[in-house]
Amino acid sequence: MPTSRRSLLIAAGATAPLLLAKPAPARAQPDLSTPEGWLNWVSAHRDAIGLAIDDGRGHRLAHAADTPRPLASAVKVLHLAAYAEAVIARRIDPDERVRVGDWERYYVPTDGHAHANALSQLGIPADSSELYAADPEQRVALRDMVSMMLLFSDSAVPDFLRDRLGAHAVVTAGRTRGWWRADVRSLCAEYLFLALPETAPPPRLPVAARRAWGFALERRYRDEPALRQRVRDWRLHQPMPPLPEQVAWASSTAAGSPRELDAVHRALASESDPASTLAREHLEAPAAGGALPPGVDGIGFKGGSLPGVVTAGASVRRSDGTIGTGGLVAHDPAARGELVTSNPAALLLPAIRDARWRDRLGAALGR
Incomplete structure (x- = not known):
């Protein structure tokens, strides 16, 4: 199932890259703004990517899930x-x-x-x-x-x-x-x-x-x-x-693992304490202004990118009460500029929402 147009817009706004000195040389490469392009890239770069995905309905996909790699802006979650937490404790005033x-x-x-x-x-x-x-x-x-x-x-x-x-x-x-x-x-x-x-x-x-x-x-x-x-x-x-x-x-910036990203996004999406609820409202706000997919009450997303790095954490809250989450951390210094301009939502959100696409991703990972 392809990601919705709104999902792609979420990623476009959440992964602002470092400015490059000049565009990377033109060469044939997968289109990393699409799920199919990501599948092609993953199949050729299995050692460069880590994933931790739990669809909330008993299905999981993990690949190098505990391997730390540079986090880029995904750490901002x-x-x-x-x-x-500081707002709820009245240690800081949101206004x-x-x-x-x-x-x-x-x-x-x-x-x-x-x-x-x-x-x-x-x-x-x-x-x-x-x-x-x-x-x-x-x-x-x-x-x-x-x-x-x-x-x-x-x-x-x-x-x-x-x-x-x-x-x-x-x-x-x-x-x-x-x-x-x-x-x-x-x-x-x-x-x-x-x-x-x-x-x-x-x-x-x-x-x-x-x-x-x-x-x-x-x-x-x-x-x-x-x-x-x-x-x-x-x-x-x-x-x-x-x-x-x-x-x-x-490559020398702060690192973390897909499983850690997934854990935090799952907690913020599922816990009912006031701090998690407030954080969830912020994470889901970019998608809230558009039409969500049928059966979905909220999509939370935070991505990041640097030269040779792309990362993301996401959550999908469904109307039936289930919650799917995922963390993605990819680091390939040889990739140079193409990961900076990629859209990690096009990989992560379909893998959370669609069992058929998740199976195809698993196959691309050699699982």
Whole structure:
């Protein structure tokens, strides 16, 4: 069963890629915006993909489900869960009016125009660069920032939330839902490591030390206008690093497994506590404005992509009370640019909803 047009739009808005230095060379390759294209790609790249799918009706498909690979923006489901818990506990106010300039203190313009799209969606005029707000004194509701994190994958929002709530709150929100040791890093810092290589930690630094290095760099970026201006000047006047450097960098970013993604999406889709309910409302909002497939009450989705990386977590709540979920993590450095422009919903949602298509996917995986 093909995904609905609305499902494809969900993915298009939720997996904003890193800007590439230049388009990948033209070559024959599967169309990764379609289920059939994904089947062809999977059959040729079995070692590059991990899946954990549970249709909620007794059928599962797992392939390298516990193998960690780079997560890209799919990790933001944890920031969403932590935000929802903080709202319910009254530690944060969703109606708080946040100064746009404070939001942009975490913004590194390497996000495929995700932040610019978020500003446009919120009716905030951009400056002449078309990357930043023209008036940093404008205010936006925190709940709307969270919506932009999901709809356009704005990467400044999760850092804003994590800095406000603490990394422990984000890790704990995952742990209580089956993601035991989430590698919650500063996305801002990870992008800075690529944009300004001199700020990057030494090679082969242990993960915990790299994470601490990143938090310290993020605080500098947050508090030093001169450093933010330096990055702005770089983005406006310098090309992005060559694609091979981007691919190598993406391989060093925070990792997680399909099973962990699946566990969190299942918990948020099925649990009735107020925090999970609030998070579910955010996850399902992009699909709620369109016609859902027959028998489906809600579709939650959060994807991500970087050069050589595409990821997604999804849930499908049905009218009969069953809930299907899935996690997908693919990492193929040789794929270069094509995974960035792929649509993971075209692979994941049919596999959750349709037994025949799931069987075909299993066959493509050699199962």
